[in-house]
Amino acid sequence: MSRSLTLAAAQMGPVQRDTSRDEVVDRLIVMLQDASELGAELVAFPELALTTFFPRWHMPLEEADHFYEREMPNRYTKPLWDEARRLGIGFALGYARLGENGQRHNVYHLVDPHGETVNVFEKVHIPGHAEHEPWRQFQHAERHYFTPGDDFPVSEAFGGIVGMALCNDRRWSETYRVMGLQGVELILIGYNTPLAYAPDPTQNPLQAFHNHLVMQAGAYQNGTYVVGVAKGGFEEGVESLAQSVIIAPSGQIIAQAITTGDEVIVARIDLDHTRFYKTTLFDFERYRVPAAYRRITEQRGVARSGDGV
Amino acid sequence: MSRSLTLAAAQMGPVQRDTSRDEVVDRLIVMLQDASELGAELVAFPELALTTFFPRWHMPLEEADHFYEREMPNRYTKPLWDEARRLGIGFALGYARLGENGQRHNVYHLVDPHGETVNVFEKVHIPGHAEHEPWRQFQHAERHYFTPGDDFPVSEAFGGIVGMALCNDRRWSETYRVMGLQGVELILIGYNTPLAYAPDPTQNPLQAFHNHLVMQAGAYQNGTYVVGVAKGGFEEGVESLAQSVIIAPSGQIIAQAITTGDEVIVARIDLDHTRFYKTTLFDFERYRVPAAYRRITEQRGVARSGDGV
Numbered sequence: 318m319s320r321s322l323t324l325a326a327a328q329m330g331p332v333q334r335d336t337s338r339d340e341v342v343d344r345l346i347v348m349l350q351d352a353s354e355l356g357a358e359l360v361a362f363p364e365l366a367l368t369t370f371f372p373r374w375h376m377p378l379e380e381a382d383h384f385y386e387r388e389m390p391n392r393y394t395k396p397l398w399d400e401a402r403r404l405g406i407g408f409a410l411g412y413a414r415l416g417e418n419g420q421r422h423n424v425y426h427l428v429d430p431h432g433e434t435v436n437v438f439e440k441v442h443i444p445g446h447a448e449h450e451p452w453r454q455f456q457h458a459e460r461h462y463f464t465p466g467d468d469f470p471v472s473e474a475f476g477g478i479v480g481m482a483l484c485n486d487r488r489w490s491e492t493y494r495v496m497g498l499q500g501v502e503l504i505l506i507g508y509n510t511p512l513a514y515a516p517d518p519t520q521n522p523l524q525a526f527h528n529h530l531v532m533q534a535g536a537y538q539n540g541t542y543v544v545g546v547a548k549g550g551f552e553e554g555v556e557s558l559a560q561s562v563i564i565a566p567s568g569q570i571i572a573q574a575i576t577t578g579d580e581v582i583v584a585r586i587d588l589d590h591t592r593f594y595k596t597t598l599f600d601f602e603r604y605r606v607p608a609a610y611r612r613i614t615e616q617r618g619v620a621r622s623g624d625g626v
Numbered sequence: 627m628s629r630s631l632t633l634a635a636a637q638m639g640p641v642q643r644d645t646s647r648d649e650v651v652d653r654l655i656v657m658l659q660d661a662s663e664l665g666a667e668l669v670a671f672p673e674l675a676l677t678t679f680f681p682r683w684h685m686p687l688e689e690a691d692h693f694y695e696r697e698m699p700n701r702y703t704k705p706l707w708d709e710a711r712r713l714g715i716g717f718a719l720g721y722a723r724l725g726e727n728g729q730r731h732n733v734y735h736l737v738d739p740h741g742e743t744v745n746v747f748e749k750v751h752i753p754g755h756a757e758h759e760p761w762r763q764f765q766h767a768e769r770h771y772f773t774p775g776d777d778f779p780v781s782e783a784f785g786g787i788v789g790m791a792l793c794n795d796r797r798w799s800e801t802y803r804v805m806g807l808q809g810v811e812l813i814l815i816g817y818n819t820p821l822a823y824a825p826d827p828t829q830n831p832l833q834a835f836h837n838h839l840v841m842q843a844g845a846y847q848n849g850t851y852v853v854g855v856a857k858g859g860f861e862e863g864v865e866s867l868a869q870s871v872i873i874a875p876s877g878q879i880i881a882q883a884i885t886t887g888d889e890v891i892v893a894r895i896d897l898d899h900t901r902f903y904k905t906t907l908f909d910f911e912r913y914r915v916p917a918a919y920r921r922i923t924e925q926r927g928v929a930r931s932g933d934g935v
Contacts, residue, residue: 490799516906534843597825602927618911
């Protein structure tokens with residue numbers, strides 16, 4: 318193993334609405350220490366890790382301000398930054414960010430073992446809806462609360478090339494490919510996925526299948542490791558998919574959470590293993606045919622040639 | 627079920643080098659009749675169905691001419707066309723085509739129940755190599771024998787929107803997405819996949835997993851049915867993956883071959899079922915972010931921003 322890295326995914330059980338950030342950060346620190354004892358050099362935490370998944374309620378933006386972070390680290394999260402630096406371990410943390418320009422993004426913040434920011438990713442594919450939809454048992458108003466990002470950057474970090482995505486991003490093949498085209502070797506993905514999908518309940522029993530299917534395919538088709546890390550359990554009465562995983566470039570699951578609560582899973586990976594796929598079947602330079610892909614960037618929705626495309 | 631269609635996949639056992647086209651067409655007709663008895667309105671046959679998978683040998687193109695078809699139907703295949711028309715059943719047939727312009731394509735020919743051509747698809751992603759590579763136990767010289775196509779067109783046929791792909795095309799997420807962006811509801815895929823992948827034998831035990839993974843992900847991520855139909859068994863000493871399947875827009879396998887020989891599988895599908903996915907989670911117009919996808923068409927191989935992209 319020539320580019321060995323020990324990775325952890327720190328799955329979280331629910332965070333209720335009245336749970337304080339201090340309590341949450343205490344839980345994160347316990348898992349950080351646990352991961353460090355297991356030899357982890359990098360720990361991925363879930364999407365919106367510091368608060369409850371507040372898009373399940375529709376409220377005026379001003380009333381939701383307290384769910385967003387204005388700076389990072391802040392007084393609540395500084396103990397996490399400090400402990401990680403003390404342990405010499407990097408981490409990725411998901412939270413809602415309210416920028417100085419007033420923009421609201423669902424972000425994933427990657428921090429190196431020295432406590433320095435590597436990158437802050439802004440979620441691109443915002444699911445759900447913007448208006449209040451009273452027919453739903455609970456809301457999924459992410460499009461009310463967040464502006465979409467428009468890039469999947471990668472960074473040289475942890476001895477390899479690392480990218481990030483959040484939740485719904487993982488269902489879109491473009492997410493993996495855009496990073497694959499930058500040579501990504503490890504993609505960290507935090508998610509919150511309610512088991513009940515109101516627009517089509519026939520999908521409910523398939524949530525765990527779909528979750529692994531898309532991440533395994535994205536890993537294989539781009540020759541990259543993928544870490545998917547969830548919140549699980551009943552949060553404010555809504556049950557979320559746990560099923561956190563670490564996936565190899567083969568698409569095989571090499572570590573998997575088995576509870577729906579706070580749980581650390583770990584895997585030692587070899588970033589050089591990505592070359593098996595990147596230099597053979599998925600040698601992009603040799604085999605891709607961009608001329609055939611034009612619709613992917615030239616159109617957003619469905620259109621036939623007769624529709625003027 | 628408002629747009630019901632009964633589909634068959636007619637998997638084939640091996641076709642040896644000295645097997646005549648007459649013998650092959652007899653086998654195809656037996657499966658066509660079998661599928662028709664099961665109520666099928668459309669039968670998908672494999673890639674390069676009429677001959678052995680000749681890219682396993684590297685020979686001068688002129689010596690390989692007899693593996694290509696110059697017109698279709700021709701005197702060998704006319705009985706298949708005639709029987710299909712008599713039964714009122716459509717079909718898709720894979721073969722090597724030598725055009726009047728001298729171009730050589732690996733094609734998939736879709737024929738309607740009246741014996742009329744719906745479309746002829748030219749394989750886009752040509753795997754393997756162009757030069758003779760003597761270190762291999764057998765060659766995979768498709769890049770010597772075939773010019774790549776550069777489009778994934780769809781057609782209105784069989785009550786829905788139908789697209790095609792061949793073998794290696796199925797491993798590329800762009801294949802499904804380009805057709806998904808044209809509203810495809812059913813993708814037919816013929817394939818020949820040797821179990822031994824010489825450039826990286828660690829992939830050998832994963833062939834069946836990868837085969838289903840990519841087709842299930844492509845179906846789910848685009849809300850389309852997918853039919854994957856193989857040649858299986860030992861052909862000229864080379865063992866091929868069978869594992870033909872019919873996959874629903876949920877990504878679930880709804881019919882699967884269990885042998886490695888000639889075998890017909892059938893499923894009655896409802897093309898309207900595609901709407902469950904196309905109008906919810908994968909409502910492209912609502913959720914896609916093409917600005918984030920530019921690399922997919924602007925670059926072919928891996929490049930970082932610093933590389934001038």
